[in-house]
Amino acid sequence: MATDVSPRPLVDSYDDVRARLAGSRRLLCCLDFDGTLAPIVEDPDEATALPATERALASLVADSRVTTAIVSGRALADVRRRIAGPRLYAGNHGLELARDESIAVHPVARKRAKRLGVVCSVLETVLDPVPNIRIENKRLTGTVHVRTVPAEARPLVTRLTRRTVDRVGEGTLSVSTGKRVIEIGPSIPWGKGNAVALLEADQPPGTTTLYIGDDVTDESAFRAIAPDGIGIRVGQASPSAAAYRVSSPADVATFLEWLDSTGLDALEQI
Numbered sequence: 001m002a003t004d005v006s007p008r009p010l011v012d013s014y015d016d017v018r019a020r021l022a023g024s025r026r027l028l029c030c031l032d033f034d035g036t037l038a039p040i041v042e043d044p045d046e047a048t049a050l051p052a053t054e055r056a057l058a059s060l061v062a063d064s065r066v067t068t069a070i071v072s073g074r075a076l077a078d079v080r081r082r083i084a085g086p087r088l089y090a091g092n093h094g095l096e097l098a099r100d101e102s103i104a105v106h107p108v109a110r111k112r113a114k115r116l117g118v119v120c121s122v123l124e125t126v127l128d129p130v131p132n133i134r135i136e137n138k139r140l141t142g143t144v145h146v147r148t149v150p151a152e153a154r155p156l157v158t159r160l161t162r163r164t165v166d167r168v169g170e171g172t173l174s175v176s177t178g179k180r181v182i183e184i185g186p187s188i189p190w191g192k193g194n195a196v197a198l199l200e201a202d203q204p205p206g207t208t209t210l211y212i213g214d215d216v217t218d219e220s221a222f223r224a225i226a227p228d229g230i231g232i233r234v235g236q237a238s239p240s241a242a243a244y245r246v247s248s249p250a251d252v253a254t255f256l257e258w259l260d261s262t263g264l265d266a267l268e269q270i
């Protein structure tokens, strides 16, 4: 298992990335959505990928040496609507996986979806008095959004959410945290890293995996692709299992443009 260290600034490491690509014939390019392709905004419905990112991604999608994947905490249908093109999508933190036309749903998550729905509707009532609270039922997981909730009310929201999940979840659901969100999902050892491992297993020999993400849920993916993959954490978080870091989605766009125009030249000719 990779030991978490301080990721190095990517801008000083392009030669390093090129060296990692050299010796490979193909690239599996896995990208988180919110905070990576799309800047964080107050209203989750308003999140959109940067135009420069969309252009670079479209070009990578069209490159026969590259397989692109979006790996998101959003529901599969939601994230697919927001960014089109890639062959592979993992939604709900890897609990649903779309490969070409086939969609696989984690069977335990599917069984617990009804209970999750009950928890989300109880939370709607319990948290109703909290100003600007938003509860998102994503069928397999749920998100309590606190970005626009007054800061002093957030600890109470966390306590009430945990208590409700314990009381109503019948021991089948658990709570984790992300960027100004409380995530509720099946209490099973499954995350983005498991989904990325499945995608990697489908790739032909000689494929290097790249993963870019900005949140705690992306750390399992960085660990899954170590030691040979290229992990890039967006933001200041440190330590991380990613080897490199960039500051913002705008930097991600710059890197994807470089990858498309220059970086891929390092791949071995087939």
Ligand SMILES: O=P(O)(O)OC[C@H]1O[C@H](O[C@H]2O[C@H](CO)[C@@H](O)[C@H](O)[C@H]2O)[C@H](O)[C@@H](O)[C@@H]1O
Residues within 6 Å of the ligand: 032, 033, 034, 035, 039, 040, 041, 042, 043, 044, 045, 047, 071, 072, 073, 074, 075, 136, 143, 145, 146, 147, 178, 179, 180, 181, 183, 215, 217
């Ligand atoms: O794995 P991701 O693709 O990064 O999805 C994680 C969560 O992203 C969304 O919430 C985050 O972005 C919102 C829009 O910028 C922001 O308002 C919120 O505070 C962030 O946590 C999404 O709404 C969640 O469902 C995802 O789980």
